[in-house]
Amino acid sequence: MERQLFFSGNEAIAHGAVRAGAGFACGYPGTPSSEIVETTAGLKGIRSQWCVNEKVALETAVGASLAGVRSMVTMKHVGLNVAADPFMTLSLTGVNAGLVVVSADDPGMHSSQNEQDNRTFAKFAKVPMLEPADSQEAYDFMAEAFALSEEFDTPVLLRTTTRVSHGRGQVLPRVPVDVPRREYTRDISKYVMVPQFARLRNRLVLERLEKLRRRAEQSPLNVLEAGTSDFGIIASGVAYTYAREAFPKAWFLKLGMSHPLPYAKVVRLYEQVSRVAVVEELDPFFEEQVRALGLPVVGKAAIPWDGELDQEVVFRALEPYLLRKPPRRRRPVLPPAPRSTDPPKPAPGLPVRPPVLCPGCSHRSVFSALRRRRLAPMGDIGCYTLGALPPLLAMDSCLCMGASIGMMAGFNAALGEKAAVGVIGDSTFFHSGVTPLIDAVYNGVEGMVVILDNRTTAMTGHQGHPGSGLRPDREQGPSVDIQRLCEGIGVRCVTVDATDHAALDAAVAEEAGAPGLGVIVALAPCVLTSREKTGEVVVDEDRCNLCGLCLDLGCPSIAPGDDAVSILETCTGCGLCVAVCRRGALSLVEAGSCP
Numbered sequence: 001m002e003r004q005l006f007f008s009g010n011e012a013i014a015h016g017a018v019r020a021g022a023g024f025a026c027g028y029p030g031t032p033s034s035e036i037v038e039t040t041a042g043l044k045g046i047r048s049q050w051c052v053n054e055k056v057a058l059e060t061a062v063g064a065s066l067a068g069v070r071s072m073v074t075m076k077h078v079g080l081n082v083a084a085d086p087f088m089t090l091s092l093t094g095v096n097a098g099l100v101v102v103s104a105d106d107p108g109m110h111s112s113q114n115e116q117d118n119r120t121f122a123k124f125a126k127v128p129m130l131e132p133a134d135s136q137e138a139y140d141f142m143a144e145a146f147a148l149s150e151e152f153d154t155p156v157l158l159r160t161t162t163r164v165s166h167g168r169g170q171v172l173p174r175v176p177v178d179v180p181r182r183e184y185t186r187d188i189s190k191y192v193m194v195p196q197f198a199r200l201r202n203r204l205v206l207e208r209l210e211k212l213r214r215r216a217e218q219s220p221l222n223v224l225e226a227g228t229s230d231f232g233i234i235a236s237g238v239a240y241t242y243a244r245e246a247f248p249k250a251w252f253l254k255l256g257m258s259h260p261l262p263y264a265k266v267v268r269l270y271e272q273v274s275r276v277a278v279v280e281e282l283d284p285f286f287e288e289q290v291r292a293l294g295l296p297v298v299g300k301a302a303i304p305w306d307g308e309l310d311q312e313v314v315f316r317a318l319e320p321y322l323l324r325k326p327p328r329r330r331r332p333v334l335p336p337a338p339r340s341t342d343p344p345k346p347a348p349g350l351p352v353r354p355p356v357l358c359p360g361c362s363h364r365s366v367f368s369a370l371r372r373r374r375l376a377p378m379g380d381i382g383c384y385t386l387g388a389l390p391p392l393l394a395m396d397s398c399l400c401m402g403a404s405i406g407m408m409a410g411f412n413a414a415l416g417e418k419a420a421v422g423v424i425g426d427s428t429f430f431h432s433g434v435t436p437l438i439d440a441v442y443n444g445v446e447g448m449v450v451i452l453d454n455r456t457t458a459m460t461g462h463q464g465h466p467g468s469g470l471r472p473d474r475e476q477g478p479s480v481d482i483q484r485l486c487e488g489i490g491v492r493c494v495t496v497d498a499t500d501h502a503a504l505d506a507a508v509a510e511e512a513g514a515p516g517l518g519v520i521v522a523l524a525p526c527v528l529t530s531r532e533k534t535g536e537v538v539v540d541e542d543r544c545n546l547c548g549l550c551l552d553l554g555c556p557s558i559a560p561g562d563d564a565v566s567i568l569e570t571c572t573g574c575g576l577c578v579a580v581c582r583r584g585a586l587s588l589v590e591a592g593s594c595p
């Protein structure tokens, strides 16, 4: 006789993830999801950790996925509000190894402040959603979720509700899935969501949605179950089990892959019966989509919108409907596939000017130092994101505000080495970089974080922030010292003058080779606030062989010439190009001393 196990839905998800080859699980505890990570923590072959909150947990899981390890992140429904920032853009970047986001909803608010229906998040983010109805499905669906994630390059939302999460049932274990670790390949057009790349990825997301809908039509998780009555029910999750018990003779469209909705399967149900009901807890998620097809359906007019259902509630709600005359048959109107706008074209006659870091920007010095180390820079949002673009190519990812540190932590945790570095600006650090740094301390992360401290929120017009203490009325308030803050949470931290290229390079080299977690604060005011020309660069044309090392810095003040580079009037004299030239072809002289 085959061995049967007896699992809660949460335990089944944990075992199902390990069986599906997941190597990394994290989350923030929240009823009814907490037991998933507690269970994986006791299983072999998977690293499990609690994170400081759901946003950091998702970013950490994204880092592990990028490193090539199948990853799962768990949270209760309201946790996805906290993680919504990375979740929405993760839909655009997609994944490397499969990534499953488990959202455990709480209809009836047994232990929650609201009962939001997180199925809406799948539609909102245009990602596929699976909804198991019992422990066996919770176990089995994990393998399907990871496979879908990798095939369609998307995070997958696995949504449960309290009764599925906490209800127990028999589980037949399956043969483990053998998944080798995926290689990480740097791809800025996929992982760095600056507008020029995000627009292109967005088009792919719309195309993916239609491909997913076609998959939902064929998926064995979406089953048209024949009945013997003239009544059909569309349902998913635990609502399906209630409806099944209440109306055993009905036809059913049981949705295991419940987003995108398989329209053709819905229409096929209508071809079998003259009355159709949607049985779903909380919002009319399926009902509204069925109505949009122009099909008559009974749903929230009969079934309570709030709280949990059970078979009694479902039976009482729908029984009167069966006694009424069936609605008139109507032809369904299927919506067209989504159309995208045409990609933007440059205005005719105008030169294309790709955005670049300003001449003399101190961030360039940091990127130059990082490029010399074999580290994957997980980036963040600010003007420094431009460092991802050619020729610098010094940032591998940009997901959302504050994602760099969590992604670095997940990447390094998955690989068990200091393979990635987090790069974040000072304003972004105060926005949402402190919590992942605390998380990295708690989880014993091996890694390095570089905080680009230019004392301002430069990208949006030099607004103040807690580090500068500058308020909107330009009044000076108290300021928070980043180094003391880092040291206060137990992180090794040094502050380096970012205009001192040699010192910065030495600090990066030292931290890259040091064990544990360290922060370098690269401090220099934004060049646009100082607007100071600190020197001038002289080119020795006999020595310059146009090797391109200085041009690779992407400074708009250096231009290639026929025989040697030339330095433009906009040069601030930061001296970085002088520092990288190995032939001594550039020298820095006092401002105004050039003839």
Ligand code: SF4
Pocket (backbone or CB within 6 Å): 543, 544, 545, 546, 547, 548, 549, 550, 551, 564, 565, 580, 581, 582, 583, 584, 585, 586
């Ligand atoms: S790095 Fe030196 S030799 Fe190379 S192109 Fe620049 S100035 Fe010329």
Ligand code: SF4
Pocket (backbone or CB within 6 Å): 359, 360, 361, 537, 553, 555, 556, 557, 558, 567, 570, 571, 572, 573, 574, 575, 576, 577, 578
């Ligand atoms: S010194 Fe070199 S790197 Fe710095 S602003 Fe001038 S040309 Fe650019």
